[in-house]
């Protein structure tokens with residue numbers, strides 16, 4: 134869970150413009166269309182939808198059947214102001230609130246880091262029950278412990294992942310298989326690493342007020358925002374299988 138209402142307002146405010154979200158929207162769309170082609174009738178669930186930016190983006194791409202849920206009331210309310218079909222549900226009990234074999238796609242971006250591996254197993258197991266045959270889970274997750282910083286504290290992170298973590302969890306769910314995976318952003322890794330190392334040093338020196346700690350979700354100037362977006366978009370176009378970055382993007386297929 135994010136730390137407070139202000140974090141959700143910050144997300145709501147920037148997620149249609151900030152480079153990070155725009156790239157994540159593009160990556161999710163690419164994963165969906167590479168699996169389902171131009172079929173816009175597919176049913177999509179955004180699990181831990183936050184304030185609804187992804188759902189809004191997919192709507193703008195002509196997908197009509199989109200539902201979402203989040204466990205935080207501020208997130209649900211802010212999503213509803215966007216006119217989205219969102220309800221309050223706990224991802225750990227998601228199977229209770231949605232019918233089996235109901236969705237073609239489940240998007241779950243930057244949610245699983247809040248859970249222990251045994252809980253992630255239970256979540257993915259429930260996702261597999263909610264998916265139709267040939268369904269797809271698209272999930273972005275923070276990667277590599279070396280990238281941890283005050284951001285992780287602000288967003289309540291319990292985990293940073295590597296691919297083998299998901300391979301292990303999924304090996305116990307025979308109906309699921311990792312279809313594609315890549316880390317990103319390789320190009321921005323030096324910058325992100327530097328920022329996070331400075332954050333860790335400040336933490337060690339006691340220079341961080343833990344009560345007012347903030348995530349890195351902050352809109353940069355227009356010029357920097359465009360620059361970062363173009364750089365990561367270029368990476369996305371030319372590097373299909375990057376082996377390093379602060380995020381791990383996964384496409385998991387149901388047989």
Ligand SMILES: C[S@@+](CC[C@H](N)C(=O)[O-])C[C@H]1O[C@@H](n2cnc3c(N)ncnc32)[C@H](O)[C@@H]1O
Nearest residue numbers: 134181182183203204205208223224242243244
């Ligand atoms: C970093 S945000 C990501 C939001 C959105 N998926 C995105 O990509 O912008 C993590 C989200 O997970 C939600 N969350 C945390 N615990 C949850 C739970 N038990 N059930 C459902 N959602 C949960 C939080 O409220 C928050 O909105």
